[in-house]
Structure formats: structure tokens, C-alpha cells
Amino acid sequence: MAPARHGIPVEGAEDLQGDETMSNDLYGLSRVVGEKGVLPQRARKLDPSLPCRDTEMLIDVESLNIDAASFKQIKGEVGGDPARIGERIQEIVRERGKMQNPVTGSGGMLIGRVKEIGAKHPAREQLQVGDRIATLVSLTLTPLVIEEVKAVHVDIDRVDIRGHALLFSSGIYAKLPSDIPDTLALAALDVCGAPALVARYVKPGMTVAVLGAGKSGALCLAQARRNLESRGKLIALDVSQPALDVLSSMGLCDVALKVDATQGVDVMEAVSQATQGQLCDLVVNCASVGNTEMATILSVKDGGTAIFFSMATSFTTAALGAEGVGKDVTMLVGNGFVPGHASLTLALLRTEPALLQLFATRYV
Template sequence: MSIDLYGLSRVVAEQGVLPQRARRLDPSLPCREAELLIDVESLNVDAASFKQIKDEVGGSPARIAQRIQDIVRERGKMQNPVTGSGGMLIGRVKEIGPRHPARETLKPGDRIATLVSLTLTPLVIEEIQAVHPEIDRVDIRGHALLFASGIYARLPEDMPETLALAALDVCGAPALVARHVRPGMTVAVLGAGKSGALCLAQARRGLQGKGRLLALDISDKALAALSGIGLCDEALKVDATQGVDVMGAVFRATGGELCDLVVNCASVGNTEMASILSVKSGGTVIFFSMATSFTAAALGAEGVGKDVTMLVGNGYVPGHADLTLELLRAEPALRKLFETRYV
């Protein structure tokens, strides 16, 4: 290649390994010819990673900050060594390399959100200024580098940045749901957080009033919020780690038919079987949870003799940022829910 499209030159001591798999990245300056330099303001750590860190250190914001700082200092990026996941960031463009494809569309000072994972983004944290455990967010002072292949979105001017960041963090989820939901289907969404709410909203659009939409979560409060704004036909309180119990609840709710599509947005591990057992033979499961185990899903489906198509949401679908922001614009109740939770 004529330019370092994927940031291979930032990988430290692991020949031929892409940045996401690398043990350590080099986040040092200066910005190289095919890179974008960003003054970072905030990190949105993905839900599974933030929960693991919070549980590990006992929930103290100061200890959460220290653990994140330690990870970034050791790895040159934010990649939780337990979950393997990262998140995304917002910041202001500081410098654009002469061979970066955004040179014609961005300018220094533009505020953007990166739509690629922090697990492949070279990052330096100079100071952690605040930790917001309720929204999995960390405000920092530092810099990051976005490769030529890295996708991003300008922060919209018609909504608070915290709202936009919360939605953009998971924008691949509703965009992929849009591809798979059709009128007449029975759809279940497991997990009532950011991605779950957006997936329910998009699934409701795709069903066009024909079909059935179930929301599953362990939190009465979260389910009540979703039901209260009409995002589901029925809310089921379940522990997603208990696959047989979840199957029973879905079986009763669907009159024994089960679901055509199950979307897993849970932020805890061991939820693969809840998804697989709740879908019809020949149905589809989309795993958006970063706590998903491929081994558990593949062997679990085989073990129960379930013919099911299993998809891993990779976080990128063309047009995903625009689709997600438009959902918030078009659905006032959904936007209000996000503003209540994340702004």
C-alpha cells in the first residue's frame, strides 16, 4: 500500500498484527501522513468493559480512573484485558495528515466522535478529569490518532454532545436491526440499555405495526421506561444468564412460537443460551454484547440441536450514524429517555 491505511506502523514489536490485536500501540507524536490527530475530551467505555472495571475495583470513581489510566499507559490504547473491548471517544480535530482521506472534509477545530473502537486507537491520557459511572463515560485531557481507515462522525449541532455520544457509541446495532426486521416477525431484544432501546425503536419501525416486539431485562425500572414510551408490546423481567428460565418466559409470551429474531444487547456474560433458546429453529440471533463468547454460542447451539443463524454485530453498517441520530430526531419519547439517562 502507498499509505499506512490500517495503522500497522503503530503496532509495537508484533510483526504483521493489526492494531486491534496488538498487545501495545505507539501513541507518540508527531501525527503521521495518513493520520488524524484528535484532542480528546471524553471516552465512552463500552458497557461490558466499564462494568468489569467497576466490579474489579469496587466501584470507586478514583479507582476506576486509575485502572483506565493503567490500561492505557500499558497498552497505548483503551482495551480492557478481560473483556477485550474498548469504546469510542469524542474530541476536537487538531491536525490532519497530508494523506488522510478526511483532509478535504474536515478542518482543525471540528468536533467529532470516532466510530471505531478504542481497542485500535492509539491514545494518551494526560489527565482524567471526571468519571461518570452512570453513563460509562470518562472525561479526560489527552490525544488520540485516527488511521485513514477509521470512521468518524461530526457531532450534530441540534443535540447535546452527551446525547449524540451515547447514541453514536452503539449506532451499529439499530442499523443492523434495520436489515433484518420485516413486518410480521416476532422480535425480542435482550438488554434495556442504550443499544437495546435503539434496537427496539428501529425494530418497531421495521415491523410497521405487524408483528410482536418483546423487551427483556432484569431491571423493572428499565423495562417500565421502555414500556412507558411504547417501545415494546411486552416487557419480560428475566435474568439473561438463566437460559432455560428466559426460554420459558419467551415461550409463554409467544404462545409457544418463540421468536424469529433475537437481538442480544446484554452487558453481562453467559447470555448466549438465553438468546439461542428463545429463537425459533431457522431463526436469527444478532449478538451485539461485547461479553459474547463465540465458543459458548457455537457449541451451545450445537448442544441443543438448534438450527439458528448467528450474527456478530461488528459495529459498522454504512449509514449507521445518520440512521441512529435520525431515530432520536424522529422519536421524541426515545430522545427524552436518552436525555434522562445520559445527558
Template sequence: MSRDHYGLSRVVGEKGVLPQRARTLDPSLPCREAELLIDVESLNIDAASFKQIKDEVGADPTRIAARVREIVLERGKMQNPVTGSGGMLIGRVNQVGAGHPAHGVLQPGDRIATLVSLSLTPLRIDEVKAVHPSIDRVDIRGQAILFATGLYAKLPEDMPDTLALAALDVCGAPALVTRWVRPGMTVAVLGAGKSGALCLAQARRDLKGQGRLLALDISGQALATLKGLELCDATLQVDATRAVEVMEAVSEATQGALCDLVINCASVGNTEMASILSVKDGGTVIFFSMATSFTAAALGAEGVGKDVTMLVGNGYVPGHAQLTLELLRAEPALRRLFETRYV
């Protein structure tokens, strides 16, 4: 291609390697022909990555900020070297290259959220303004580059930026759920965070009152909130790293039938087998957790002789941003939950 749509020229020292796979990116200016330059305001770091950083350096915001700056300075992007994951950002358009698809669509000053991972986004941090550990967000002053193939969404005018960012961060999850949920299914959602709540809300709509919806999490308080919002039919307080215990709890809740579909939104590792053992033979597991191990899932399913279709949500489904924002608009209780917990 005549233009660098994938950002290959931003990869440092690894010819032919895509930016997400690359160890280091070059975030330097000027903005190139097929790029969009963003003045960044906030980084919404994915849950698995943020948890790993907190576990490594502690919950002190100053130390978290220092670790985030260290990663970005070393790698030219926010890609956690342990989890491999990133997150997304919110900011204001500074410049649109003449060869970028958004040329003539976006104008300088437009507020957008990126819908591709920070793990492939060239980024420079000039200042960390604040860290919000409860919502995995870091407010910064800096600049980022979006390639021609990078997805984005203009921020809606009818909701706060922070609310839109929280939802758009995981908008691929409910959009994929709606492809797989059908009336009459028994569906379990593992994890009561942002993606889990959105998946429950979307699954409930797609079940159309026919079927059963289970919410699983280690936090009784989080489950009580979901139940109070009528986002599920039943809750199971379980430790998803204890696969056999989870299977037994799901079996009891389903009278031994297990689930047609399990959606894993857990933010911790070693939850693959809990998902696999909770689905019936011929069923489906969707992994949205960035802590998922392909090896653990593939060999684990084989090891227990489980006939299960396993899908990895890649964060992109056509129309995913609009679907998720409309879900918040259509579900006042869900919107209140996001406003209370993530804004």
C-alpha cells in the same frame, strides 16, 4: 500500500499484526501522513468493559480513573484486557495528515466522535477530569490518533455532544436491525441499555405495526420505562444468564412459538444460550454484546440441536451514524430517555 492506512506502524513489537489485535500501540507524536490527531475530551467506554472495571476495583470514581489510566499507559490504547473491548471517544480535530481521507474535509477545531473502537485507537491520557459511572463515560485531557480507515462522525449541531456520543457509541446496532426486521416477525431484544432501546425503536418502525416486540431485562424499572415509552408490546423481567428460565418465559409470552429474531444487547456474559433457546428453528440471533463468547454460542447451539443463524454485529453498517441520529430526531420519547439517562 505506500501509506500506512491501517496503522500497522503503530503496533509495538508484533510485525504484521493489526492494531486491534496488538497488545500495545505507540501513541507518540508527531501525527503521520495517513493519520488524524484528536484532542480528546471524553471516552465512552463500552458497557461490558466499564462493568468489568467496576467489578474489579469498585464503584469509586477515583479507582476507576486509576484503572483506566493504568490500562492506557500500559497498552497505548483503551482496551480492557479482560473483555478485549474498548468504546469510542469524542474530541476536537487537532491536525489532519495530508494522506488521510479527511484532509480537506475536516478542519482543526471540528468536533467529532470516532466510530471505531478504542481497542485500536492509539491514545495518551494526560489527565482524568471526571468519571461518570452511570453512563460509562470518562472525561479526560489527552490525544488520540485515527487511522485512514477509521470511521468518524461530525457532531450534530442540534443536540448536545453527550447525547450524540451516547447514541453514536452503539449506532451499528439499529442500523443492522433494520436489515433483518420485517413486518409480521416476533422480535425480542435482550438488554434495556442504550443499544437495546435503539434496537427496540428501530424494530418497532420496521415492523410497521405488524408483528410483536418483546423487551427482556433483569431490571423491572428499566422495562417499565421502555413500556411507558411504547417501545415494546410486552416486557419480560428475566435473568439472561438463566437460559432455560428465559426460554420458558419467552415461550409463554409467544404461546410456544418463540421468536423469529432475538437481538442480544446484554452487558454481561453467559447470555448466549438464553438468546439461542428463545428463537425458533430457522430463526436468527444477532449478538451485539461485547460479552458474547463465540465458543459458547457455537457449541451451545450445536449442543441443543438448534438450527439458528447467528450474527455478530461488528459496529459498522454504511450510514449507521446518520440513521441513529435521525432515529433520535424522529422519536421524541426515545430522545428524552437518552437525555434523562445518558446525558
């Protein structure tokens, strides 16, 4: 076998279940069932069986925070009944060895307690058995077993369970803070890549719009307001007037527009009116429903930027849609990871009392 780079054999690897491979498996290829060379996120099925291997961390799982688009789809599929939602999630995990919605392709994240740390896992230097953590990689690539669904919290997309998960050496995580309640920390860390990417791209003087008034939208608005430094314009867009009223009362936006984001032309006209025809330098899509790509693209001025954080986004639709309307727009996919994203997001909650209160109201 040829030498390995980053823990993965580069040539002649005939047996991904071999002892040498398993002991150097940074990305979890040895957990993929029946698809040689496929990474866990794209795999049809993972093997979540014990024991924990040298490059893995074993977690006693307490709660799953299901991606908003995924939870919405499952809720609609089973008619909104909490028990049936839990059954459907268990069914997916039994079938796939991970939580990956077959319709949306998305997963979520989890919180739990460290039970075991493999001898070659880098977390041995930072964590101890018993520490409580939130994983910051998707459930779509996390081997998972659900032994029992304890509760389904329909209003906050969370499922409390008894079970275990395995985190690969490449998997990022955050130790749960002692000064913020778990449910709040979980809700914020679930979307912490969004405000961190906003921090990278928003500059003073910009006109910025955030589509969606949920947790990621609120965090993005809070970070954008900081970056704008009182220079520029900040617009919140959502279909819910009460949600917009809350954001306005907190001072998280200069303009709040009640719009149906599936109606792209209507949204563009509302944004155009609010910006005196200039449109936006940057639009951040945090919507949890599909068919919002064109509302995002049409609201951006030529030469502007669109960031898609919604897992309901069709990137084919976005690319062909921008081409079809002749819009020169840079489109970014928020991949959920930005260096320092967990610390940045928790700092927003600590230093923005109104934002912390909003999360406490919505997610406890």
C-alpha cells in the same frame, strides 16, 4: 518492495517503521509495537507518540465512552470507586497505548476536537481543524494518551480526560451534530451499529425480542418497531423492572419480560409463553453481562436468527451451545459498522421525542 494494495505492502516489507510504509499506512500497522504484520486491534501494544503522520488524524480528546461490558468489569474490579476506575483506565492506556480491557477485550469510543489532519488522510476533504467529532471505531485499535482524568461518570460509563488520540485513514467517524447535546450523541453513536443492523434484518410480521434495556436495546427496539410496521410482535427483556416500565410507557415494546438472562431455560420459558410456544424469528442480544448466550439461542425458533451486540458474549459458548441443544439458528456478530449507521441513529433520536428524552434522562 512489492506494490501496495490499500496502503499496505503485500510482499517483502521488512521494516514497518520505514518512511514509505508510514506514508501509506491505511490501517495503522506502523503503530504496532513489536508484532510484525499484526493489525492494531489485535496488537498487545500501540505507539501513540507524536508527531501525527500523513495518513493519520490527531484528535484532542475530551471524553471516552467506555464499552458497557468493560466498564462494568473495571467497576467491579476496583470496588466502584470513581477515582480508582479512572486510575485503572489510565493504567491500561499507559501499558497498552490504547484502551483495551485485558479481561473483556473491548474498548469503547471517544469524542474530541480535530487538531491536525495528515496530508494523505481522506478526512481532509470533509473536516477542518477545530471540528468536533466522535470516532466510530473501537478504542481497542486507537492509539491513545491520557494526560489527565478530569471526571468519571459512573452511571453512564463515560470518562472525561485531557489527552490525544490518532485516527487512521481507515477509521470511521461522525461529525458531532449541532442540534443534539454531545453527551446524548456520544451515547447513541457508541452503539449505532446495533439499530442499523436491526434495520437490515427486521421485516414486517416477525416476532422480535431485544435482550437488554440499555441504550443499544432502546435504539434497537425503536428501529424494530419501525421495521415491523405494526405487524408482528416486539418483546423487551431485562432484569430491571423499572427499565422495562420505561420502555413500555414509550410504546417501544408489545411485551416486557423481567428475566435474568443468565438463566437460559427460564428465559426460553418466558418467551415461549409470551409467543404461544412459537418463540422468536429474531433475538437481539444487547446485554452487558456474560453468560447470556443460551438465553438468546433458546429464545429463537428453528431457522431463526440471533444477533449478538454484547461485547460480553463468548462466541465459542454461543456456537457450541447452539450445537449442543440442536438449534438451527443463524448467529450474527454485530461488528459495529453498517453503512449509514451514524445517520440512521441520529435520525432515530431526532424523530422519536420520547427516545431522545430517555437518552437525556440517562446520559446527561
